Amino acid sequence: MVGLADGTNTRTMDDRPGPARRPPARSRSRGWERWAPYVLVAPAVLIIVGLRLYPLLLGVNFSFTGDGDRNGQPVGLDNYAALFDDPLFQQALRNVGLLVLLLPVAVAIPGLLATFIYLRVPGHRFFRSVYFFPAVLSPVIVGAIFNLLLAFDGPLNSLLRSVGIAPVDWLGDPGVAIFAVVGVHIWATFGMALVVFLAGFATLDSALLDAARVDGAALHQVIRHVIIPGLSRTIQFVFVTTMIGMLTAMFGLLYVMTSGGPEGSTYLPEYYIWIQQGQMNRPALASAASTVLFLIMLVVGLVQISILRRSGRED
Amino acid sequence: MKQRTLWSAALIGGLALAGCGSASEPESSSTGGSGGSEDTLVVWDWKSGEENAAAYFEQAKADFAEKHPDVTVEFVAQPFEQYYTLLGTAIQAGEGPDVVLFNGGGQIRDRVDALLPLDDYVAEDRERLAGWEAFSQDGAVFAAPVTLQGHPIYYNKALYDEAGLDPESPPTTWDDFVAACGTIKTATGADCIALGNKEGYGIEFFLSAMGSAVLTPQEYDDWIAGDRDWSSPGVKQIFELWKAAGDTGLNNEGANSTAMFNDSFGIFQAGEAANMIGLMSDIGHWKDFNEFLGAENVGVMLAPVVNPEASPSLPYDGGIGYAVMNWTTSPDLAADLVRSLTSTEALEAFHADAGAIVSDTTIDVSDAGPAVSTIVEEIQTGRQALHVALSSQTLELIHRLSQQLLSGSVTVDDAVAQLAASDQAG
Numbered sequence: 001m002v003g004l005a006d007g008t009n010t011r012t013m014d015d016r017p018g019p020a021r022r023p024p025a026r027s028r029s030r031g032w033e034r035w036a037p038y039v040l041v042a043p044a045v046l047i048i049v050g051l052r053l054y055p056l057l058l059g060v061n062f063s064f065t066g067d068g069d070r071n072g073q074p075v076g077l078d079n080y081a082a083l084f085d086d087p088l089f090q091q092a093l094r095n096v097g098l099l100v101l102l103l104p105v106a107v108a109i110p111g112l113l114a115t116f117i118y119l120r121v122p123g124h125r126f127f128r129s130v131y132f133f134p135a136v137l138s139p140v141i142v143g144a145i146f147n148l149l150l151a152f153d154g155p156l157n158s159l160l161r162s163v164g165i166a167p168v169d170w171l172g173d174p175g176v177a178i179f180a181v182v183g184v185h186i187w188a189t190f191g192m193a194l195v196v197f198l199a200g201f202a203t204l205d206s207a208l209l210d211a212a213r214v215d216g217a218a219l220h221q222v223i224r225h226v227i228i229p230g231l232s233r234t235i236q237f238v239f240v241t242t243m244i245g246m247l248t249a250m251f252g253l254l255y256v257m258t259s260g261g262p263e264g265s266t267y268l269p270e271y272y273i274w275i276q277q278g279q280m281n282r283p284a285l286a287s288a289a290s291t292v293l294f295l296i297m298l299v300v301g302l303v304q305i306s307i308l309r310r311s312g313r314e315d
Numbered sequence: 316m317k318q319r320t321l322w323s324a325a326l327i328g329g330l331a332l333a334g335c336g337s338a339s340e341p342e343s344s345s346t347g348g349s350g351g352s353e354d355t356l357v358v359w360d361w362k363s364g365e366e367n368a369a370a371y372f373e374q375a376k377a378d379f380a381e382k383h384p385d386v387t388v389e390f391v392a393q394p395f396e397q398y399y400t401l402l403g404t405a406i407q408a409g410e411g412p413d414v415v416l417f418n419g420g421g422q423i424r425d426r427v428d429a430l431l432p433l434d435d436y437v438a439e440d441r442e443r444l445a446g447w448e449a450f451s452q453d454g455a456v457f458a459a460p461v462t463l464q465g466h467p468i469y470y471n472k473a474l475y476d477e478a479g480l481d482p483e484s485p486p487t488t489w490d491d492f493v494a495a496c497g498t499i500k501t502a503t504g505a506d507c508i509a510l511g512n513k514e515g516y517g518i519e520f521f522l523s524a525m526g527s528a529v530l531t532p533q534e535y536d537d538w539i540a541g542d543r544d545w546s547s548p549g550v551k552q553i554f555e556l557w558k559a560a561g562d563t564g565l566n567n568e569g570a571n572s573t574a575m576f577n578d579s580f581g582i583f584q585a586g587e588a589a590n591m592i593g594l595m596s597d598i599g600h601w602k603d604f605n606e607f608l609g610a611e612n613v614g615v616m617l618a619p620v621v622n623p624e625a626s627p628s629l630p631y632d633g634g635i636g637y638a639v640m641n642w643t644t645s646p647d648l649a650a651d652l653v654r655s656l657t658s659t660e661a662l663e664a665f666h667a668d669a670g671a672i673v674s675d676t677t678i679d680v681s682d683a684g685p686a687v688s689t690i691v692e693e694i695q696t697g698r699q700a701l702h703v704a705l706s707s708q709t710l711e712l713i714h715r716l717s718q719q720l721l722s723g724s725v726t727v728d729d730a731v732a733q734l735a736a737s738d739q740a741g
Contacts, residue, residue: 068425071428088715147574150572151569151572151573151578152568152569152572152573153568153569169569169571169572170572171513171572172513172569172570172571172572172573172718172722173571173572173722174718174722174724177572258513259513259514261513261514261515261571261714261715261718262513262571262572262718262722263715263718263719263722263724264715274400275711277400277403278397278399278400278403279399279707279711280425280707280708280711281399281403281425281426281707283403283407
């Protein structure tokens with residue numbers, strides 16, 4: 001929006017009638033024109049510098065000071081040492097790694113379902129709307145629903161019991177809980193990725209599919225040799241957005257479903273920051289954790305940009 | 316692309332350089348602004364929006380208006396989940412409300428640097444109100460208690476009766492308690508203890524409720540005074556009991572995924588468990604239980620004795636209390652407001668509407684049922700709860716360890732060693 005407005009302004013100035021066109025005024029106008037771009041981007045730059053970068057710098061600066069008795073004193077890298085020494089933060093970082101490992105699953109599920117819808121399985125219209133439905137629910141509501149479903153004496157365990165399988169403590173077993181939460185997160189958010197995939201399919205040349213079918217290709221061969229190559233850019237885009245979603249949008253679910261437990265097994269950096277700042281009254285340590293999370297996101301962001309750029313060049 | 320990389324590098328370099336500097340001055344609070352001017356006081360809490368506390372606030376405001384008719388008091392109700400985060404931000408900034416509500420124990424002790432000592436202002440109230448210890452640090456008082464919070468052991472008299480046990484004489488030793496649980500389980504199918512340890516609060520309740528039945532009075536006093544021997548047989552025994560209660564099936568199933576608030580209370584209220592370590596005020600307390608089970612069926616017992624040298628007592632502390640921030644421009648007014656918020660009339664209203672056990676022990680509670688009468692009786696001999704003496708870091712650790720003890724992924728020896736290290740560091 002800002003850019004549009006700026007463009008209009010520039011044009012108005014160029015078209016100034018009368019005095020501006022007279023020779024003596026023209027040189028002045030040329031000087032003005034040289035500075036005009038800077039003046040015009042200044043508001044945007046000032047907003048970014050004043051409200052984004054400067055607070056960011058303050059936050060990083062703050063992470064090199066102490067908490068409690070040492071409030072305000074410079075402590076060097078003590079907070080970072082404490083951070084990487086804290087088993088909870090290590091767990092949070094391990095969980096970030098786990099999320100990266102689970103990323104292909106989170107992308108494959110909407111991809112596969114979108115393929116079925118595209119291939120017009122019976123009832124595909126119904127599924128198309130139903131699959132998107134969870135994406136409009138807030139994480140708190142989703143978390144509350146699954147808290148009930150996954151409770152030890154909840155319906156899922158009753159179902160398992162009725163078919164003779166031992167009940168699982170979905171949210172109370174440290175080896176299971178993180179998968180339960182990630183599973184719920186995928187369930188709650190895959191609708192958005194599904195829509196992106198369907199949009200991708202719209203650009204796929206159906207003649208290729210028909211040709212493959214005529215040649216007698218089985219479903220897995222169609223997926224492997226026609227659909228995946230045809231959708232490579234869409235798949236990359238979904239990878240990127242799903243990763244961002246997993247790293248930044250799990251707080252609500254964690255808060256409602258596990259509170260970081262059991263045994264600290266479902267901590268993520270975001271949740272850790274909140275606990276340290278709000279519950280432990282250690283804002284400087286929380287700043288250090290925020291800085292680490294920022295750096296992780298920066299690396300992820302740069303990798304994403306380079307991937308998108310490379311895929312753009314291929315076309 | 317190259318330029319972008321350059322910019323990123325410059326940004327990171329800038330950040331690293333900035334990091335080498337020092338922070339803003341820590342204590343600028345004396346010059347810092349305040350939320351209220353001379354004739355306005357700003358109060359932060361998470362209670363003033365609640366319906367059942369309306370009469371309490373009305374009484375308190377009326378009491379204050381009588382003394383200072385020209386002063387406006389503005390109550391700002393914050394959401395509790397965000398409360399200490401918001402307060403932390405205010406403290407960092409050195410400005411904000413004049414009067415704030417605190418939970419007793421770690422939450423206020425971590426923040427006394429930003430609070431005004433109230434000793435001179437509340438001297439007259441010291442006798443009338445109970446629960447000051449939870450709001451004190453190094454001999455100075457930083458808040459006046461409004462409610463008392465503690466951990467009575469509630470039991471369901473109807474289940475005891477159904478199992479053929481005398482509901483009026485609950486078990487007095489741990490062995491009797493376990494035996495009674497066996498009888499109740501056989502007769503009614505109900506579990507022994509309703510436990511919610513999803514957030515890890517279960518261990519706090521257990522430690523404090525059972526502590527006085529295991530530790531000798533001397534050991535108990537030492538613990539409160541800060542002289543905690545984590546490797547002593549008594550302390551270890553508490554954790555062994557906790558583990559054994561889980562291993563032998565005294566607790567309801569899936570305790571680590573059952574939320575204390577409010578799923579475990581629901582289990583007790585539904586009569587699916589015979590006993591429960593609950594709270595005294597706010598929630599999960601006698602008033603809730605009375606509503607579901609009937610006041611005549613809710614009993615309160617002293618902790619069943621484990622160590623014959625111990626003398627069980629009710630663990631309780633100041634629950635919530637109002638404090639004055641040290642940046643306020645009118646400390647006298649703010650302290651007067653705190654006194655109004657703890658006046659007998661206001662607290663009487665709080666007890667009547669919210670069912671809180673209030674700090675004013677002179678209030679008559681006889682028509683609220685037998686459980687309350689027992690609790691108020693036990694307050695006379697009650698002592699500070701063990702977990703309230705611990706720092707929030709140690710509590711966070713104990714939450715996690717308690718879950719690990721129940722799941723068997725840590726031993727009692729290892730757990731107390733970790734706790735000792737955390738306690739010393741704090």
